[in-house]
Amino acid sequence: MTAACRSSRQTEATIDLTLSGWQSNPAESRLLEKVILQFEKKYPNINVKHEVINSQYMDVIRTRLIGDVAPDVFYLEAFEAPTLMKYGVLEPLNSYITPEYNLKDFEPSLLNAFKQNNQIYGIPKDFSTLALFYNQTAFNQAKIRRPPQTWDELIQVSKKLTIDHNKDRKIDQFGIGIAPELARQSFMVKAFGGALTQNNQAAFATPESLKGLQLVVNQYREGTAAQPSDVGANSNSEAFGQGRIAMAIEGAWAIPYLKETFPNLKFAIAEMPTINNRKGTMAYTVGYVMNRNSKHKQAAWKLIEYLTNEAGMKTWADQGFALPSRRSVLIDLGYDSNPLYAPLVAGSKYATIWQAGEILPTILTNFDNQFISALLGQQSLSLAMKKAQDTANREIYLSN
Amino acid sequence: MLTQNFWSKQSTREGLSGYAFMLPTIVVLGIFLILPIIYTIILAFHRVQVLGEVSYRFNGLKNFVRMADDDRIWIALQNTAEYVAIVVPIQTILALGLALILNTNIKGKSWFRVAFFLPTVTSSAVLTLIFMWIYNTNGLLNHFLSLFGFSAYNWLGDPDVALKGIMIMNIWATAPLFMVIYLAALQDIPESLYEAAAIDGATPWEKFWCITLPFLKPVTFFVIVMGIIGTFQLFDQSYIFSGGSGGPNNATLTIVLLIYQYAFKNLQMGYALALTLVLALIIMSVTLIQRIFFKEESLD
Amino acid sequence: MVRSTRLLTWVLYLGLALYTLITFIPFTWALSASFKSLAEISSGATNFIPQNFTLDNYNQIFTQEPLFGRWLLNSVVVAVIVTVFNLLFNSMAGYALARINFPGRQWWFFLVLAVLVIPGQITLLPKFLILKSFGWLNSYQGLIVPTVVNATFIFMMRQFFLNFPKELEEAAKLDGLNRFETFFQVVLPLAKPALAAQTIFIFMGSWNEFLLPLVVMSNPEMFTLPLGLNAFRGQYVTFWNLIMAASMVFTLPALAIYAFFNRYFIQGVTFTGGK
Numbered sequence: 005m006t007a008a009c010r011s012s013r014q015t016e017a018t019i020d021l022t023l024s025g026w027q028s029n030p031a032e033s034r035l036l037e038k039v040i041l042q043f044e045k046k047y048p049n050i051n052v053k054h055e056v057i058n059s060q061y062m063d064v065i066r067t068r069l070i071g072d073v074a075p076d077v078f079y080l081e082a083f084e085a086p087t088l089m090k091y092g093v094l095e096p097l098n099s100y101i102t103p104e105y106n107l108k109d110f111e112p113s114l115l116n117a118f119k120q121n122n123q124i125y126g127i128p129k130d131f132s133t134l135a136l137f138y139n140q141t142a143f144n145q146a147k148i149r150r151p152p153q154t155w156d157e158l159i160q161v162s163k164k165l166t167i168d169h170n171k172d173r174k175i176d177q178f179g180i181g182i183a184p185e186l187a188r189q190s191f192m193v194k195a196f197g198g199a200l201t202q203n204n205q206a207a208f209a210t211p212e213s214l215k216g217l218q219l220v221v222n223q224y225r226e227g228t229a230a231q232p233s234d235v236g237a238n239s240n241s242e243a244f245g246q247g248r249i250a251m252a253i254e255g256a257w258a259i260p261y262l263k264e265t266f267p268n269l270k271f272a273i274a275e276m277p278t279i280n281n282r283k284g285t286m287a288y289t290v291g292y293v294m295n296r297n298s299k300h301k302q303a304a305w306k307l308i309e310y311l312t313n314e315a316g317m318k319t320w321a322d323q324g325f326a327l328p329s330r331r332s333v334l335i336d337l338g339y340d341s342n343p344l345y346a347p348l349v350a351g352s353k354y355a356t357i358w359q360a361g362e363i364l365p366t367i368l369t370n371f372d373n374q375f376i377s378a379l380l381g382q383q384s385l386s387l388a389m390k391k392a393q394d395t396a397n398r399e400i401y402l403s404n
Numbered sequence: 405m406l407t408q409n410f411w412s413k414q415s416t417r418e419g420l421s422g423y424a425f426m427l428p429t430i431v432v433l434g435i436f437l438i439l440p441i442i443y444t445i446i447l448a449f450h451r452v453q454v455l456g457e458v459s460y461r462f463n464g465l466k467n468f469v470r471m472a473d474d475d476r477i478w479i480a481l482q483n484t485a486e487y488v489a490i491v492v493p494i495q496t497i498l499a500l501g502l503a504l505i506l507n508t509n510i511k512g513k514s515w516f517r518v519a520f521f522l523p524t525v526t527s528s529a530v531l532t533l534i535f536m537w538i539y540n541t542n543g544l545l546n547h548f549l550s551l552f553g554f555s556a557y558n559w560l561g562d563p564d565v566a567l568k569g570i571m572i573m574n575i576w577a578t579a580p581l582f583m584v585i586y587l588a589a590l591q592d593i594p595e596s597l598y599e600a601a602a603i604d605g606a607t608p609w610e611k612f613w614c615i616t617l618p619f620l621k622p623v624t625f626f627v628i629v630m631g632i633i634g635t636f637q638l639f640d641q642s643y644i645f646s647g648g649s650g651g652p653n654n655a656t657l658t659i660v661l662l663i664y665q666y667a668f669k670n671l672q673m674g675y676a677l678a679l680t681l682v683l684a685l686i687i688m689s690v691t692l693i694q695r696i697f698f699k700e701e702s703l704d
Numbered sequence: 705m706v707r708s709t710r711l712l713t714w715v716l717y718l719g720l721a722l723y724t725l726i727t728f729i730p731f732t733w734a735l736s737a738s739f740k741s742l743a744e745i746s747s748g749a750t751n752f753i754p755q756n757f758t759l760d761n762y763n764q765i766f767t768q769e770p771l772f773g774r775w776l777l778n779s780v781v782v783a784v785i786v787t788v789f790n791l792l793f794n795s796m797a798g799y800a801l802a803r804i805n806f807p808g809r810q811w812w813f814f815l816v817l818a819v820l821v822i823p824g825q826i827t828l829l830p831k832f833l834i835l836k837s838f839g840w841l842n843s844y845q846g847l848i849v850p851t852v853v854n855a856t857f858i859f860m861m862r863q864f865f866l867n868f869p870k871e872l873e874e875a876a877k878l879d880g881l882n883r884f885e886t887f888f889q890v891v892l893p894l895a896k897p898a899l900a901a902q903t904i905f906i907f908m909g910s911w912n913e914f915l916l917p918l919v920v921m922s923n924p925e926m927f928t929l930p931l932g933l934n935a936f937r938g939q940y941v942t943f944w945n946l947i948m949a950a951s952m953v954f955t956l957p958a959l960a961i962y963a964f965f966n967r968y969f970i971q972g973v974t975f976t977g978g979k
Contacts, residue, residue, distance in 0.1 A: 055924060059938025060648045063668050067922040070454050071841035087671070091456035365670065373475070376653075395473065402470040403451075403672050415805070421883040422806025428789075429797040429853045430812075436850035437819055440830035447830070454833070502723065505716050516720050518966055520727055525962045527912035529930040530951040533937060534734045537944050544733055547750045576726070637825045640914040644934055660825045660915070667829050668919070677829055684826045691821050 017049070019303045024055045024065065025079035028257060028325055035320045042319075043310045050303050069093050069295070076298040077307055080126055082117035082289045083187075086362040089120045095294040096123040100305040105313060109330045114289045117357045126291030127312045130326035132255035133287045133351030134188070136277065137241075137262075140270040142177065142250040151274035155195075155219060158251070158277045162228040165250040178230035181240035181249040182220060184379050186371040187358060188253065191286045192216035195279040200360045206367045206396040209389040216279065221378055221385050231379075245269055255288065256326050256348050275347040287355035289329065327352070363400050370396040441684075448681045452673035460674075467678035477679070480650075480659045483567055484636060487658075491571050491578075492631040498579040499627065500620070503586035504612075521584065523577040528640040535573045536560065536645065560645075563655035570641045570656060578634065582627045589623040590616070629694050636687050639664070659683050738762070738949035745945050761949035765936075771924055772950070775932035778921075780957070782847050782928060783910040789852035790906045791899055797853070798861025799887055803873070813862070819855040825915065832919050846920045847928070851910065857902050864898040865891070900965040911958050929954045 023040070027033040033056060040052045055075060057064050062084055068074040069088075080088065088094050101107055101124070107115070110128060118126030136158075138151050146165055152158035162179025169176045183189075190200055198213025200206070207213075223229045230249060237243035244252040245266035252258075253276070262269055276285045292308045294301065310316050314333055321328035321337060327348060328334050339345040360367065374392035378385040423430075448468075451461045471477055502520060506513045523531065538544045539559040546557060559565050597615050606614070639660040642650060650657030650665070663683070667676035732752055737745055738761055740754045749755075765772050800806065801813050831850055832841075840846035868891065876886040892899075914930045921927055927935065933950055940946050 056939065057924075057935075059935055063648060064922055066455065066671065067668055067919065068842075069456075071836060071922055072839075073842045073923050088455075091453070091671075093456045395475075398473060399470065402466050403670075403675065418804055418883075419806040422800045422804040422809065425796040425800035425804060425883075425887075426806075426812060428793040429816075429858060432793070432849065432853040433815070433819060433855070435834065436831055437822070437827055439834065440827035441822070443830035443833065444826065447833075454836070458836075505720060508716070510713065510716055510720070516724065518963070519724055521962065521966075522727055522731065522959075525908055525958050526731075526955050527914075527930055527958070529912070529914055529933050530955055531730075533933065533947055533951055534730050537737070537948070538730060538733065542746075544729075544750065580727075633823055637823050639825065640930075643914070643918075644937075647938075663825075663829070664915075664919075667832075673829065673833075680826050680829060684822065687823055687826075688821055 018051050019049060019300045020051045020053065021077065021300060021303055021307055022053045022055055022075035023077045023307065024057055024075035026058050026061050027056050029260070032320075032323060032325055035323060039311060039316055039320050043307060043316075046310070047303070047306060050300075050306065052307060072297060074295045074297065076295055076300060076304040077292055078295070079129070079290050080118075080293045082114075082128075082291065082357055082359045083364060085118055085126060085291070085293075086120070086359065086364070088293070089118075089125050090362050093296050094125040095296045095298065095301060095304075096125060097127065097294065097305070097308075098122075098124055100301075100309075105309060109314070109332050111329055111331060111352060113287065113352075113355070113357055114291075114329045117289055117359050118291045118293070126293040127308055128289045128291045128329040129312060129317075130321060131287055131289035131329055131352070132257060132326045133348050133355045134191070134253050134255050134276060134285045135347040135351055136274045137244060137252045137254050137258065137271055138274065139244065139247065139250045140272055142247070146250075151272070152277045154281075155277050155279040159219075159223055159228070162223065162251070163226075166228040175227070175230075177247060178235065178249045179228040180223070180230075180251040181243050181253075182224055182229045182231055182379075183240055183253075184231060184372070184376045186368045186375070188286070189217065189220065189375070190358065190360075191276075191284045191356065192220055192279070194356060195282065195284055200367065201363065204361060204363060205400065206363070206370070206393045208367070208371065209386070209393040214386055214389060217375070217378075217389070218385055219279070224379050225381060244271070256324060256345065259344055260324050273344050273347045275350055283354045285351040285355045286358050287352060288358050290326075363396075366399050366403070367396045370399070444677050444681055444684070447674060448678040450674045452677070453671075454673050455671055463674070467675045468682075470675060471679065471682065476654065476657060476662055477659075479654045480657045480662045483655070483657055484638070484659055486567065487571060487638065488632055488635045491575055491635055492628060495575045495579045495582060495631060496624065496627055498575065499582035500586055500624075502579065502583045503590060504616075506583070506587060507590045517584075517587070520580045522580075524581045524584075526577070528577070529644055531573055531577055532570075532641045532644040535569065539569050560652075563651075563653040566645070566652055566655040570638075570645060573641065574635075574638075578631070582631070585627060586620065586623060589620055593619050625694065629691050632690050632694070633687055636660075636683065636690075734948045735952055737945055738952045740945055742943060742945050761945045762953070765946055765950045765953070768946070769932075769936055769939075769950075771927070771932065772936075772953075774925055775927050775929045776953070778844075778926060779911060779929040779954075781844060783907050785844075785848050786851050786910040787903055787907045789848075790854055790857065791902055793853045794857040794902065795861050795892060795895065795899065796887070797858045798863075799865050799891060801858070801862045802865035802868070804883065816855050816858050816862075820859060828915060828919065831916075835920060840920075842921055842923045842926050844926075847917060851913075851916070854906065857906065860902070861895075861898060864895060868894070904962055904965050907961050908958050 025036075033054075037054060040054055044050060044052060061079075062081075065074065065078060065080075074093075080094075107124075111131070114128040114131050115124065118124060118128065136151055142165055143151075146161075146167075148161055148164060152161045158180070165177065165179040166175060167177045168174065186200075193200055193208050193213040193216055195216035196212045198208060198210050198216060200208050220229075224231075230243070232239050232243050235243050235246075235248035237246060237248060240249065240252045241254050241258040241261055242265075243249045244254070244258075245262050247269075259273075262271065276283065278284075292311060294304045294308065298304050311320075312330075314330060317328050317330055317333045318336065321333060324345070327339055327345065328337065334340060334349065340349045370392040371389075374383075374388040377383055378388035447460065449462060449464060451463045451466075453459045453461075506517055540546075545559065546554075549557075559569055593616065598611055601611050601615060637660055638658045642656040642658045642661050643664070646652070646656045648661075648665070648669075650661050659679070660683070663676050663679050666672050666679065736752045736754055739757050739759070741756060741758055741760070744755055797816070801809060801816070835841050835846045835850070838846075840849075872890055872894070873886055876890045881889065912930060913928070914934075917928045917931050921931060924932075924935065933947075933954060936950055937947050
């Protein structure tokens with residue numbers, strides 16, 4: 005009798021799912037755990053193991069995909085998506101998506117980052133654009149009334165904000181922080197009509213691209229902008245929090261960090277200044293993807309669905325580390341009317357997603373290597389970019 | 405007739421038992437050493453895809469042509485060369501010095517021997533973390549230096565210093581190992597040689613120069629080659645130190661780290677294997693050059 | 705003369721004491737941190753003796769990182785099995801190469817010598833591919849089997865057995881023992897110093913190995929301690945008290961092995977003998 009009871013119970017065997025991601029903050033992880041618990045309550049036969057991988061996340065994921073021991077569901081940055089989509093290790097999700105899921109609610113540009121040949125390989129969980137963070141105290145002291153609206157204004161304002169308080173010829177506050185990385189500069193490439201890639205080749209050394217990048221180099225050479233390491237900080241947000249730079253171009257992730265680490269800092273956020281009369285910024289997004297070799301694809305989809313449907317997204321997107329990718333949730337949580345987040349939300353209308361096909365990692369390494377030397381004045385920008393582009397293209401050719 | 409039969413049976417048995425003793429070695433070395441080497445040589449001329457569907461495609465010399473333009477290889481080689489040039493001589497001399505001291509009749513020498521060996525026993529992962537903590541901007545090193553009026557310095561973030569930090573750690577960790585090898589060799593020197601020299605009225609210095617040093621030549625060869633090979637293989641420290649990137653600004657990039665990056669970050673297994681092949685050739689030629697050099701020395 | 709000798713002795717002692725200090729400071733600093741609270745560490749004080757001695761860190765690493773115990777277990781399992789097999793296989797091969805007259809012996813010896821020159825890192829990627837095709841990635845055997853034999857120690861054991869008294873084997877033969885019995889009952893028990901030296905080197909090597917586990921074990925549950933420690937650091941970047949406590953837990957077993965086998969150690973290392 006008991007045996008019969010037991011066997012009838014076991015008809016629905018427990019399914020173990022692994023969900024891997026990174027955490028930018030323990031609070032974020034705890035929140036996700038909470039949502040997962042709710043999920044397990046709703047589907048008692050599914051057991052979710054939440055795994056946090058904080059160092060070399062993509063190395064670990066790639067190694068595990070190669071070794072056939074990858075998690076069922078995992079985070080994936082849009083920037084890395086083309087490679088994994090191309091190698092066919094991700095499960096296309098089209099057939100799982102039901103009308104009730106309301107896919108149309110997602111910001112289309114975010115969804116596109118995980119699409120290839122009309123197949124959807126990932127569901128964007130959140131995103132952030134870049135916007136201009138400015139120190140209100142510094143602005144008040146310099147008698148600057150409003151944040152710069154154009155890049156020319158930004159350069160002028162930076163000059164006023166670059167200050168040596170104690171006159172020891174060591175500048176105590178720079179106008180703006182610069183991150184000499186393609187990940188943060190590719191909107192400058194596009195500002196005057198340039199492009200990162202063309203026909204699956206690096207193409208960022210055109211006069212149009214150089215025009216945008218030259219603005220950054222010039223400003224740095226003039227000494228009104230600084231890299232984080234110039235002021236002894238690890239990141240621009242840290243330098244900004246410490247008051248070593250008066251402006252920084254950052255994303256939503258910096259807001260909780262600044263509030264928590266520098267509670268006395270008075271700062272505000274504005275949309276990116278226009279360059280060449282055009283609005284432009286970048287958007288970074290992370291999606292949930294499913295391993296093509298997962299043994300429990302239905303269950304894995306249920307998990308993705310639960311985490312990204314309106315209710316699930318709402319529960320865990322109100323911490324402000326990033327913006328929810330569903331428009332309805334974005335509005336429901338009031339991000340578009342929150343003065344700190346509104347400029348970031350506004351940016352999503354004209355942002356370009358940080359992604360450029362599977363050759364982006366190659367382009368990025370070469371760009372970063374050469375751009376820094378141009379920034380430091382070791383070679384001209386045009387020469388540096390030409391070199392970077394040629395090396396990248398050669399590598400792309402030879403690795404095929 | 406009978407004896408011959410007996411002997412051949414005996415030698416067959418010897419042969420069989422010989423191979424029985426060798427079997428595990430032959431199998432394991434065959435599958436995990438000889439086969440890999442053949443793999444490396446063949447696949448270095450291929451484009452290898454390991455993610456998703458595994459596939460191999462012959463692409464001739466492309467992988468090798470690409471190396472000529474790969475700046476990061478030159479940076480890694482330069483880092484390694486700098487590393488060899490500084491670490492190998494210092495650690496060899498330090499090891500020899502410590503061994504010579506501990507080979508005297510000094511009291512408590514076995515205690516010192518055990519104590520010195522401590523860093524060698526400790527994992528490179530642990531050592532790297534301990535040193536990173538000491539080098540840290542708020543770490544012990546800066547506190548120590550502040551006693552002498554130096555201001556705090558970011559040792560970990562400065563590309564000019566990062567590699568030297570690893571060097572110091574490695575000298576400190578490896579010298580005791582070689583010290584033990586020297587000690588073992590010193591004990592092999594026949595006491596009679598020294599006695600004979602003492603009768604001839606040799607000074608301690610002459611004894612060291614004319615007996616000890618020549619006797620230590622083969623060990624020194626061993627120690628130097630091991631040291632060089634060890635530095636060419638440097639990986640753990642750089643990986644942990646830089647979080648796998650080889651930074652700051654490629655300062656801690658080593659060849660093995662570069663190979664790892666190409667294989668698992670860029671998924672260019674074929675290119676990584678070609679690099680591996682080149683590394684193997686470099687290491688083997690260093691060993692050979694050393695050997696020739698030492699042979700000529702000993703002929704003099 | 706006596707005076708200068710005494711002076712020299714003092715100088716030597718001073719040098720030794722200084723080097724002992726250099727050896728111990730990093731360890732004691734780490735050890736002391738593992739007993740301090742994070743607040744005390746962050747305060748930037750340079751006291752080696754903790755103001756408020758606490759075992760919390762050790763407690764925390766096992767509770768906060770539930771996998772820590774598993775990593776410890778993985779490391780022990782791998783290192784012990786690898787050591788046992790190495791002792792057996794290397795000694796067998798070394799003995800055969802030194803004492804058994806079998807066809808092709810010179811050739812195999814040459815091969816072992818050649819393998820000595822080939823660094824392990826070079827075979828890493830193909831090893832990875834081979835293990836992948838065996839389906840051994842993320843398994844104990846994937847980490848153990850490729851390392852159960854070591855050319856360096858085969859060579860060392862051969863040198864050791866070359867100097868081994870022949871009379872004992874001849875006596876064993878007269879007693880009617882075959883090669884295997886002779887080896888296991890007579891030869892091996894007398895090879896203790898060499899085996900002790902091997903135990904130390906192999907156990908440490910396996911215990912501390914980083915690169916092979918890094919590519920073979922990608923599932924956190926299969927991590928060995930070095931990988932776990934690195935991952936642990938990724939998660940608790942600023943919690944130096946916890947990182948140091950974890951480091952100390954990790955160092956202890958290797959230290960114990962070393963302390964235990966040390967007395968055989970120096971006499972056991974014979975790389976260059978082979979007269």
